[in-house]
Structures are given as structure tokens and as C-alpha cells.
Amino acid sequence: MTMAQAATPVADFPSLEKALKHHFGYDEFRPGQRRVIEAALKNQDTLVIMPTGGGKSLCYQLPALLKIGVMVVVSPLIALMQDQVAGLQDNGIAATFLNSSLDGEALRQREAALLRGDIKLLYVSPERLQNLGFIQFLNNLSQTVGISGFAIDEAHCVSEWGHDFRPEYRRLHELRERFPQISLLALTATATERVRQDIAQQLRLRDPLVQVSSFNRPNxxxxxxxxxxxxxxxxxxxxxxxxxxxxxxxxxxxxxxxxxxxxxxxxxxxxxxxxxxxxxxxxxxxxxxxxxxxxxxxxxxxxxxxxxxxxxxxxxxxxxxxxxxxxxxxxxxxxxxxxxxxxxxxxxxxxxxxxxxxxxxxxxxxxxxxxxxxxxxxxxxxxxxxxxxxxxxxxxxxxxxxxxxxxxxxxNPPPIEDWTIEAQKFLSCVARCQERFGMMHIIDVLRGSKNQKVVNLGHDKLSTHGIGKDRSVEEWKLLGRSLLHQRFVDETTDGFPVLKLNAASWQILRKQLTVEVAVPKDIKPVETRSTTESVKFDNAPETVALLTELKALRKRLADQQSVPPYVVFHESTLKQMAQKRPKTLAEFGQLSGVGSRKLNQYGDAFLDVIHQFCADNGLPTQPISTSAAPPITLPSNTNQPQTFSSRPQPVGNTHRLTLQLFQQGHSIEAIAQERGLKPVTIATHLELLILNGESINLDALVPPARQSTIRQVLDTKETFALSDLRERLGDSYSFDEIRLVRADWQREQSSVSES
Missing domain, CATH: 3.40.50.300 (P-loop containing nucleotide triphosphate hydrolases)
Known part of the structure; x- marks a missing residue:
């Protein structure tokens, strides 16, 4: 009796659990396995996402033993299929593989064993399934002993959005066309929602059971x-x-x-x-x-x-x-x-x-x-x-x-701080910018940047412009990452990351959800303020006297915690306290440098000192204008038109000399050496010349393929700042390349708008 003939039919087992024990020695299924096996036994297409060690292989191995015919398993690596087959054979299960490591005689012997019904699992590569001779063999196998199913292992290789895309996997949909009556099982350890959808579409799965097990590996x-x-x-x-x-x-x-x-x-x-x-x-x-x-x-x-x-x-x-x-x-x-x-x-x-x-x-x-x-x-x-x-x-x-x-x-967690107010400002800005931009642009708006992109889009007129000057870029990036990782905001994954609000975002904006952020000790706070936001210290005797008392309090609090005084508050914040003399916690919270945690931790202590000093000296307290996040409503879908300056600065003699040398065929480096200038200076000359419509052969400066990539980023109209563009494109692109292509692109945009 062959091993295939010895495989016990389903009817002889009172339960799948007994079949599991008989063939593999396990007493119970792991989460999700039984559901998948039942679907496979009913010839239903299945998409299985189980973490490494979660038992994916059993999902097709047990059905292979309980169904009539051969289960054909597609595996991407020779070493992998050999390892799987060796393990099955050691367990007394009839399995084999066909790959390029076998000579002609071995191939013929294994094919003969398959046609006799001696084998229950056949492992092959995706390339072999594209061989017409092998397809004919499968047709013969289907008509003799039968094919119980096709199992596509490492199915994430099907998707261009997966982490290990393989073009040969893309043609596996031909199995559906050649063998429409046979069910398909697609299995992988990792797949995002987008990859899952792509796998199902590419393999032409019909109403598949989708089993997604937890990705958590607690060990x-x-x-x-x-x-x-x-x-x-x-x-x-x-x-x-x-x-x-x-x-x-x-x-x-x-x-x-x-x-x-x-x-x-x-x-x-x-x-x-x-x-x-x-x-x-x-x-x-x-x-x-x-x-x-x-x-x-x-x-x-x-x-x-x-x-x-x-x-x-x-x-x-x-x-x-x-x-x-x-x-x-x-x-x-x-x-x-x-x-x-x-x-x-x-x-x-x-x-x-x-x-x-x-x-x-x-x-x-x-x-x-x-x-x-x-x-x-x-x-x-x-x-x-x-x-x-x-x-x-x-x-x-x-x-x-x-x-x-x-x-x-x-x-070993860093200190946890309540950053709900900061999160409301951040998400409010995402909404005000109509959910069309990435994190760095949102941070630019929050911090009051007047860069070209912000101004051209009119985002310097938004109510959220400048409300986050009291936080550094690093602090806002920390918050942005934390919101993404906690799924409090979403981000598109097509290579142009754009922030999108979700249900949790609106809960935060409606004050229904708090946001806590783990803040590392080495995070860089704001050290300098813009002239519009800093407080000009008036050096009045009473203000200086109050500042002295506030510094004394700060020193006591810092000593109690064994930290430097600036960790409690920066000097610029103390100066604002001394001059503005807030009278309520709400007003105190609007001081630059006072976040939610510091407000809760130190607000009462500093207000007590301010109140007592004012009472002792007959001084009034000062009203403080608020800079909190404004009320937010659902944004409209209207798009703001992109505008560009049509009046670049005039070209001077120094620029024309650069132009003359360039038109003579000299490189940027050669022109810089000739004129005793830095290459970046020559690049800025050429940038201005391009903006003014001078005849510049850009292909001589930037290869066309690289131009195309830079233009793709510019076409999103999400960022025009050199640093942002460089961050998006990567370090392989130089600032000079980006600068020159940006100038040519902007000149073209201006020409279109004027026409």
C-alpha cells in the first residue's frame, strides 16, 4: 500500500482534531487554522495571513491529506521547498518537489510517482508553473489522480506593494484561467490591507475566506x-x-x-x-x-x-x-x-x-x-x-x-507627558490645510514659517499659522510620529505621504480623547523665538524683582527633582511671567514654553508667587491673548490655486558672466574655479538665470531621468523648500540639482499661469 493510499478519508475521523493528532501529533489547532482548513475542504478560495510560527503550512498540509488528489504548493526558494519536504517525509507524509536541482531521471521517477497517486503534496517554483511542458503534466495529473488545490506560499511576493515583490509570482493568475475548478490558498506571514487586496486581485481569488491572525509575537x-x-x-x-x-x-x-x-x-x-x-x-x-x-x-x-x-x-x-x-x-x-x-x-x-x-x-x-x-x-x-x-x-x-x-x-520608558493641546493644534492644522500635505509642511505652518510654499498656498493666512512657535521642529516631529504610531492620524502610502484625519483625530479635536507622548530627555526644545513672538523685556524695577523671585522658585523646584533649572522653564518663559503677570491657569497656559504637563506640574506654584508679589507691591496682572488651537469644523474640498512669483530678482553683470562661461561649455565647478567663487554660488546664478528665462541647457546640468524624479515631487505642489525636497528625494540628490530643476519647473508654471 502506498503512503497516498494509506491517507485516511475524512469520514473515518469523528473530528478534524483527531485527524490533526493522527497526522501531526497536535491536540488542538492554533487560532484561525480550523476555519481555513474547513474552507479548503469545501474548495473555497482562501487568503491566509498568519505570523511566522503561526502554523500557515498546516492550513494546506492537512487538507492535502484529507482530500482526493495532489496539493500543488508554490514555493519561491529551492532550499525552502527541500526543507519543507524533508520535514513532511520525516513525519511519514508523502511529499516531493520538482526543481532544477534534479537530473532528468529523478524528474521522471517523481512524475511517475505522482501519476500513480503515491504523492499527496508537490512543491514547485513559480517559474516551473510557466513552463508549458509542466502545465501539460498538471493537466494529465488533474485527469488521473486529481489536483486537490493550489497553495501559494509567501503570497506577498505577488504584490508590488509587498516587501519582497517577485515578477514571476505575478503570472500565477494563469492557474485560475487554466484550472478554474480548483481552489487556491494564498498564504503569507505579513501583508498590509493594501497588499491583501492586491494579492486577492492578482490571483483572481473568488469570494475568498480572508483569515488575518494577530501579528503580535509576545515572546x-x-x-x-x-x-x-x-x-x-x-x-x-x-x-x-x-x-x-x-x-x-x-x-x-x-x-x-x-x-x-x-x-x-x-x-x-x-x-x-x-x-x-x-x-x-x-x-x-x-x-x-x-x-x-x-x-x-x-x-x-x-x-x-x-x-x-x-x-x-x-x-x-x-x-x-x-x-x-x-x-x-x-x-x-x-x-x-x-x-x-x-x-x-x-x-x-x-x-x-x-x-x-x-x-x-x-x-x-x-x-x-x-x-x-x-x-x-x-x-x-x-x-x-x-x-x-x-x-x-x-x-x-x-x-x-x-x-x-x-x-x-x-x-525603560522616557517620561510621559500630556500633549493633548499640542495634538489639537497639530490636527487642527492638518484640517485647515485640507488634509493635502505631509508632516513637515504642517510643522512649517504651526511654527509660523514664511517659506515660499507656505506663502504661495496662502497658509500664512490660516488661523493655525504660528500657533506652535513655542515648540521646536523636533518636538513637533516627535508628536507627529506619536500620533501616527498610536493611529490618531493616518498617512497615505503611495510614496507621497499626506496626513489624513481619522475617527480618533476628531475625538481629540472634540476633547473626547487625550494624547500622551513619551518625551526623550535629549529632545531639543525651542531655544530662540522670532521677534514677533518673543517678549521684549522692559527692565522695570518691579519686573526685574518679580523675575528674581521666579528664578528662585525655579531653582528650588529644580533642586527637588535633581535637574538643571532650565528643565523646569527656560529663562524666556520666566521673563514672560514677570512681564505679563498672568492671573489664572488658563492665562498661564498661554505663555510660550508652557505645555500641558508643565501647566499641571508648576502652574499653581508660579501663580502663587506672581499673585503674592502683585499683592505686596500693588501691581495689576496683565491680560494675555490666547494662541490655542481655534475651533475646527469639517474642511471644504475646494483646492487653493498654486501661484508663483512672476518677478524674480533682476539679473546683474555677475550672473551674465556666469551665463557666458556656461554657454562656452564650462561646468559649474570649472566656472567657480575660474571666478574664485563657490560652486553653490554659481548654481544660484544659474537658478536665477533660468527663472528669468535665459537659455540654459538643463540636461547638461542634471540628467533627464533625475529631472523627471524631481519634477514628480514638485508636481504634487506639497513642498518647494530645498530642505523638504531633499528630504523627500533622498541624499543621492544634491541641493544644486534640486535647485536648478525647481527653477525650470517654476518658470514653466509661471508661463502657463500667464497664458
Whole structure:
């Protein structure tokens, strides 16, 4: 009797649980498994999103044993399918694979076994499914022993919006066209809502059951550490502090080889893995790691997809990952057995620049733009003071109630402050700007910027313009990230990140929800004020005397907390107190530098001193004009027209000399050297010449492909400031390139508006 014939029919089992025990030895299903298996037995299409270690494979393996025919499993990697088949065969389950590692005779033998009904699970690559000869074999198999279903493993590879898109997966919809009567199961560990929809659409799933299990892996501890100049020593110390097997991920093959060599020299048992190694070497290294012949694997992200090693005790990212989805997947290769495991990310901004450079090598500009936004989200994750598990789960559309207490931000939290008023100002500004702009523009408006974009859009006339001058850019960015991570505001994911209000946003604006922010000790507050917002100190005797008493109080409070006095309040805030002499907490809260927490913590104490001083000296208190967030209503959908200055500054003789040298074929650097000026000065000359309509061959200055990318960002009309554009485009674009293309683009826009 063959193994396939020995498979017990469904009717012989009183319950699926007994079938589970019989074939796999488990007493009960994990969450979501039974529901998926029941759908598969009914030939219903299914989309399964389960975290690593959640039991995805069982969702098609058990139905394969209980249904008539062969389950065809699409797997992206030879090593992965071989590992899966070896595990099944060891469990007494008839499984095989067909791939390029087999010679002709082995292929014929396995195909014959399939046609005899000896096999229940067949693993193949997506490329093989595009081979007409193999398709004919599947037709034959379907008509003889039958095909019980197609299981698409690592289905996120189908979607261009996923973290590991593979073009060959895109053609798997042909299975639906060639075998319309056979059900499809798509399975992956990670997929955002957008990726899920794309998978279902690309595979032509029919009314699929969608099973999304929790992405929470409570056994994993997450931490982020700054990587200093002694990064390798930090890594070595971390490796030696951990027990069991570990994976160290790097961005480049060169870094992998360097680290593997250094660790070996320092006595660690380690092997490298990357696409630059020969196939045989990669397979051998992976096998040795899985079999515990070595303790460490240093690898690029080419390693690990579907690796069936449950006892990886730690994963270290020595370089920053490119996106949160990939990081979740890679770090999730630790602790698949449910036992405690440790995930460490080392953050160095030089590595971020390297990642941006690699993104710049992508041929598709849209893909570059999306990748840059995903990298920024990853940096935000690393810099965040919010519970790291909250951020991860929020990325996949899941909410974590409370804190995880399994990450560095939960176990060693910075002080928590109530920033509800600041959040209301921020969200009010998002609404006033009609939910059409990104975070940096909102911060510019809040802080009262008069940059070209703000003025051209008329946002300097908004009621929210300048109401956030008392907070620094870093503080507003901290709040913005916190709102995103706590899902109090949304952001588009198409590469042009635009803030959008959600239900929680409106609850905050209606004072139905409070906002707490974990504020790191090194956050940079506002140190200088604009002349319109600063208080001119009048040096009157009574004002100076009150200031002296306020400083004394500040010193006492600071000593009680063992902090420097400026942590309580900056001197500029004390001067405002001494001059304006507020009489109520509401007025005190409107002073620049007085946030919600400081108001609650210190307001009464300082007001007591002010009241007593005024009473003793017969002084009145001063009224304070409010700068709180104005009442907010739903914004209209009218778009404000974009305008540009039609009168750039006049061209002088120095600019014309630059023009003459440029038209003679000299580069910016050559002109600068000839004239004894800096290259940036020459670039600004050319910028002004372009704006004035002079004949400048822009292609000689900026390659057309790079021009196109810069223009795409400009066409969004979201930002015109050089710093904002550079942040959006990445460090691979120079300020001079952006400056010159921006000038040409603005000249074109002005010409259109004038016509």
C-alpha cells in the first residue's frame, strides 16, 4: 500500500482534531487554522495571513491529506521547498518537489510517482508553473489522480506593494484561467490591507475566506540601540550576551563577509549567506546552520524566507532594514517555537544614507519613491519613544491594548507627558490645510514659517499659522510620529505621504480623547523665538524683582527633582511671567514654553508667587491673548490655486558672466574655479538665470531621468523648500540639482499661469 493510499478519508475521523493528532501529533489547532482548513475542504478560495510560527503550512498540509488528489504548493526558494519536504517525509507524509536541482531521471521517477497517486503534496517554483511542458503534466495529473488545490506560499511576493515583490509570482493568475475548478490558498506571514487586496486581485481569488491572525509575537523582545564608531564591538558584546542560535542581518554582501570574518577571528562559530555565494555554498551554509553545526548566520535579506528553524534565539539587524514589513518578517525568524527570543536593531544614520543610495539604484522611479517613504517609516520606528510593538501592529492595521512590556521603550520608558493641546493644534492644522500635505509642511505652518510654499498656498493666512512657535521642529516631529504610531492620524502610502484625519483625530479635536507622548530627555526644545513672538523685556524695577523671585522658585523646584533649572522653564518663559503677570491657569497656559504637563506640574506654584508679589507691591496682572488651537469644523474640498512669483530678482553683470562661461561649455565647478567663487554660488546664478528665462541647457546640468524624479515631487505642489525636497528625494540628490530643476519647473508654471 502506498503512503497516498494509506491517507485516511475524512469520514473515518469523528473530528478534524483527531485527524490533526493522527497526522501531526497536535491536540488542538492554533487560532484561525480550523476555519481555513474547513474552507479548503469545501474548495473555497482562501487568503491566509498568519505570523511566522503561526502554523500557515498546516492550513494546506492537512487538507492535502484529507482530500482526493495532489496539493500543488508554490514555493519561491529551492532550499525552502527541500526543507519543507524533508520535514513532511520525516513525519511519514508523502511529499516531493520538482526543481532544477534534479537530473532528468529523478524528474521522471517523481512524475511517475505522482501519476500513480503515491504523492499527496508537490512543491514547485513559480517559474516551473510557466513552463508549458509542466502545465501539460498538471493537466494529465488533474485527469488521473486529481489536483486537490493550489497553495501559494509567501503570497506577498505577488504584490508590488509587498516587501519582497517577485515578477514571476505575478503570472500565477494563469492557474485560475487554466484550472478554474480548483481552489487556491494564498498564504503569507505579513501583508498590509493594501497588499491583501492586491494579492486577492492578482490571483483572481473568488469570494475568498480572508483569515488575518494577530501579528503580535509576545515572546519576542524588541530593542533599538545606537551604533557608534565601535559598532563591531557593540555587536560582539551583544552576540556574546545571548545564548542559542542567532541571525545577523546586513544590507550589503561586503558587510556580511567582513562581519563573518571578524566574528570567526574572535572565536565565534559563524557562516555567511548572500546571493554572491555559489548556490552549493549557500545551500551548505544554510543546512549547517539549521542543523546547529554553527551558531551564527551573518546574512543579507536573501536568507531566511520560510526557514524552518524554530529555535533561533536572537536576530540582530546590524544595518537598518528598508521597511517595517521586512523588519517584522526578518526579526520574526526568532522564537518560532514560542520560547523567549531577542530582536536588536542597531541604528546609525550613515547606514540610512547607504540604504537611500541602494534605493536610488532601483530603475523604477515610482518604486524608488515608495521605498524612500518606507525607509523613513523605518527610521521613525527606530527613533520613536512609543511601544515598539504598538508601531509594528499599527502598520498592519492592528491595535494593541495597552503596552507590551516586551520592548526597550516599555521597560525603560522616557517620561510621559500630556500633549493633548499640542495634538489639537497639530490636527487642527492638518484640517485647515485640507488634509493635502505631509508632516513637515504642517510643522512649517504651526511654527509660523514664511517659506515660499507656505506663502504661495496662502497658509500664512490660516488661523493655525504660528500657533506652535513655542515648540521646536523636533518636538513637533516627535508628536507627529506619536500620533501616527498610536493611529490618531493616518498617512497615505503611495510614496507621497499626506496626513489624513481619522475617527480618533476628531475625538481629540472634540476633547473626547487625550494624547500622551513619551518625551526623550535629549529632545531639543525651542531655544530662540522670532521677534514677533518673543517678549521684549522692559527692565522695570518691579519686573526685574518679580523675575528674581521666579528664578528662585525655579531653582528650588529644580533642586527637588535633581535637574538643571532650565528643565523646569527656560529663562524666556520666566521673563514672560514677570512681564505679563498672568492671573489664572488658563492665562498661564498661554505663555510660550508652557505645555500641558508643565501647566499641571508648576502652574499653581508660579501663580502663587506672581499673585503674592502683585499683592505686596500693588501691581495689576496683565491680560494675555490666547494662541490655542481655534475651533475646527469639517474642511471644504475646494483646492487653493498654486501661484508663483512672476518677478524674480533682476539679473546683474555677475550672473551674465556666469551665463557666458556656461554657454562656452564650462561646468559649474570649472566656472567657480575660474571666478574664485563657490560652486553653490554659481548654481544660484544659474537658478536665477533660468527663472528669468535665459537659455540654459538643463540636461547638461542634471540628467533627464533625475529631472523627471524631481519634477514628480514638485508636481504634487506639497513642498518647494530645498530642505523638504531633499528630504523627500533622498541624499543621492544634491541641493544644486534640486535647485536648478525647481527653477525650470517654476518658470514653466509661471508661463502657463500667464497664458
Amino acid at each position: 519576542l523582545f524588541y530593542e533599538v540601540r545606537p551604533k557608534g564608531r565601535d559598532g563591531y564591538q557593540q555587536l560582539l558584546q551583544q552576540v556574546r550576551s545571548q545564548t542559542g542560535s542567532g541571525i545577523i542581518y546586513c544590507l550589503s554582501r561586503k558587510r556580511v563577509d567582513e562581519l563573518a570574518l571578524k566574528l570567526t577571528q574572535d572565536g565565534e562559530s559563524v557562516l555567511p549567506y548572500h546571493a554572491g555565494l555559489a548556490d552549493e555554498v549557500r545551500r551548505d551554509n544554510q543546512t549547517r546552520f539549521i542543523r546547529d553545526d554553527v551558531r551564527l548566520m551573518v546574512a543579507t535579506v536573501a536568507f531566511g524566507m520560510g526557514i524552518n528553524k524554530p529555535d533561533v534565539r536572537f536576530v540582530i539587524h546590524y544595518d537598518i532594514p528598508r521597511n517595517i514589513e521586512g523588519y517584522y518578517q526578518e526579526s520574526g525568524r526568532a522564537g518560532r517555537d514560542g520560547e523567549p527570543a531577542h530582536c536588536t536593531l542597531f541604528l546609525a544614520y550613515g547606514d540610512v544614507a547607504t540604504a537611500e543610495y541602494l534605493i536610488g539604484q532601483k530603475p523604477d522611479e515610482t518604486e524608488q519613491r515608495i521605498a524612500r517613504q518606507q525607509l523613513r517609516q523605518m527610521v521613525d520606528y527606530a527613533e520613536s519613544t512609543v511601544c515598539r510593538r504598538q508601531i509594528q501592529l499599527s502598520y498592519f492595521g492592528e491595535t494593541l491594548a495597552g503596552l507590551c512590556h516586551q520592548c526597550d521603550n516599555c521597560t
